[in-house]
Amino acid sequence: MSGLSWHYVFKFIITGDAAVGKSSLLIRLTDQRFLVNPDPTLGVEFGSKLIEIPEENKVIKLQCWDTAGTESFRSITRSYYRGAAGCLLVYDVTSRRSFTNARMWLADVREHADPHLTCILVGNKVDLCEAEVAGSDPASLPPSALKQREVPTEEARLWAQEEGLLFVEASAKSGQNVELAFEQAAKDILQKIRNGVFDDNRSPGVKLSKPADNSLSLEPTKAKGSCC
Ligand SMILES: Nc1nc2c(ncn2[C@@H]2O[C@H](COP(=O)(O)OP(=O)(O)OP(=O)(O)O)[C@@H](O)[C@H]2O)c(=O)[nH]1
Numbered sequence: 395m396s397g398l399s400w401h402y403v404f405k406f407i408i409t410g411d412a413a414v415g416k417s418s419l420l421i422r423l424t425d426q427r428f429l430v431n432p433d434p435t436l437g438v439e440f441g442s443k444l445i446e447i448p449e450e451n452k453v454i455k456l457q458c459w460d461t462a463g464t465e466s467f468r469s470i471t472r473s474y475y476r477g478a479a480g481c482l483l484v485y486d487v488t489s490r491r492s493f494t495n496a497r498m499w500l501a502d503v504r505e506h507a508d509p510h511l512t513c514i515l516v517g518n519k520v521d522l523c524e525a526e527v528a529g530s531d532p533a534s535l536p537p538s539a540l541k542q543r544e545v546p547t548e549e550a551r552l553w554a555q556e557e558g559l560l561f562v563e564a565s566a567k568s569g570q571n572v573e574l575a576f577e578q579a580a581k582d583i584l585q586k587i588r589n590g591v592f593d594d595n596r597s598p599g600v601k602l603s604k605p606a607d608n609s610l611s612l613e614p615t616k617a618k619g620s621c622c
Pocket residue numbers: 410411412413414415416417418419429430431432433434435436461462463464518519520521522564565566567568
């Protein structure tokens with residue numbers, strides 16, 4: 395794949411309650427950084443990243459719209475859902491409320507985005523219950539360590555299954571499973587393209603990098619900068 399820029403461009407949205415770590419996940423993906431005190435997103439922010447799917451021999455350009463979780467921006471952020479091929483639906487594993495609200499975010503996404511959109515439920519901030527994730531005996535942990543998690547993994551996995559969502563727990567802070575979350579969603583979209591569910595002529599969230607000579611393009615299309 396030397397010299398090749400990308401095979402497809404996929405539009406992604408990142409949604410969920412305020413402060414669950416949506417922007418942090420995107421910054422981790424694009425910049426491999428973590429900010430302890432990031433500014434809340436005002437409306438939407440944009441980030442872009444090339445990811446490689448070696449099993450498919452494909453390079454995908456992810457164009458990600460990171461939306462504000464704050465209610466007052468809802469009408470603005472909804473307008474960015476249109477045509478998205480992928481969605482990261484994020485909750486915070488230490489906040490049951492953010493998990494409960496994920497139902498509402500999902501309903502909103504389904505109403506405004508492409509009906510065939512691939513959605514991955516991401517339980518963020520697992521670093522806060524690291525000892526538990528590492529498989530320590532819960533009885534040996536201090537009460538403060540156990541109190542942190544409010545959403546059991548299995549409960550979230552079950553709900554994701556019922557709703558036809560992919561599922562992963564991640565940490566923007568440690569980087570655990572962040573790239574994996576985007577990769578899993580991208581792989582699922584590739585599968586849908588193969589099955590004819592997405593079509594780059596009909597689906598605005600999926601674009602083939604079109605070459606002049608009918609082989610894959612070696613020239614990047616004009617890069618989009620950060621926005622809003
Ligand atoms: N411990 C821990 N903290 C995190 C993680 N991800 C985000 N945070 C923190 O959670 C807070 C909110 O993070 P943001 O990324 O701004 O959350 P957001 O979902 O984009 O919030 P809005 O833009 O307001 O909707 C910040 O203090 C982050 O440092 C994580 O994986 N682990």
